[in-house]
Amino acid sequence: MSEPVRLRQLEALNALSTSGSVTKAAEQLGVSQPAVSRLLSDLSRDFGFPLYQRRDGRIHLTQEANFLLPEIRRVLDSMAYITEAGRNLTQRKAGHLRIACLPGFATSHLPRVVSGFLENRPGVTLTIEPDRPERILEWIIGQQYDCGITDGFDEHPAIESQSVELRTVCVFPTGHRLAAKSTIGPEDLQNESIIHPRRDSDFSRALNDIFVSQGVTMQSVIEIRQFTGACELVRQGTGVAVVSELDATSYLDRGLDFRPFEPAVPHRLSILRPIHRQTSLLTLEFISAFAESLKPYHH
Incomplete structure (x- = not known):
């Protein structure tokens, strides 16, 4: 094979297999008929064998092309999944959040915030790990969790914090x-x-x-x-x-x-995140939602 196979070439062959004609394949892909013919011709050259034959005015895929179709469709399905997953991540509708918090928060205020946060994000999953402040600090320094909710925090060079004083x-x-x-x-x-x-x-x-x-x-x-x-x-x-x-x-x-x-x-509460790792948009959005939930109790 002289050149790596391009995704658009695989899409052209798949469209040809489902439509039965180059013209309909072009309509399906939203391109011109010559463009589809060129994609198929290049793919046939790269593979080193013909992809289809014309008999009785109809297109018939070759045995080799039919052999490859299941794998081609798996690739196209995977690409569609990746595209959708990327779109969901951009819209903060998918992903996984790891939250370390004080034990009291795991059973009181945090569940209400998490419930509201997940309402319009069906693809988001969470890990919530309650522990004492010292352990939360260790986890955030070690970048084991995306954010931490604790108290009594001063400063640390590996941590970025946002603190609020509560009545x-x-x-x-x-x-x-x-x-x-x-x-x-x-x-x-x-x-x-x-x-x-x-x-x-x-x-x-x-x-x-x-x-x-x-x-x-x-x-x-x-x-x-x-x-x-x-x-x-x-x-x-x-x-x-x-x-x-x-x-x-x-x-x-x-x-x-x-x-x-x-x-x-006042009681000082701090929201922590690792400073040496890029924070995901999903994490930033959760931190914003959690900080917003505290506003009615600000000192």
């Missing part, structure tokens, strides 16, 4: 005495058992500083990493907690109530 509220069981308050401060929690994040977290340190500045001792009963876990404990009557309004909202119809906490102690 925080004091959550308590429905019918609690704190429901009579319009806002809640440290002095209102003087005799309450308090459930709070780990003491080494930025949020927990900021919260404790406010209690100290107002001369109130925080009556710690449980230290827990995630706000959703704190909300569950409050729901069981174990104590009260200061958490992000984002997490508290999902518990409004589940036995909890909340009020704004003052002085404000």
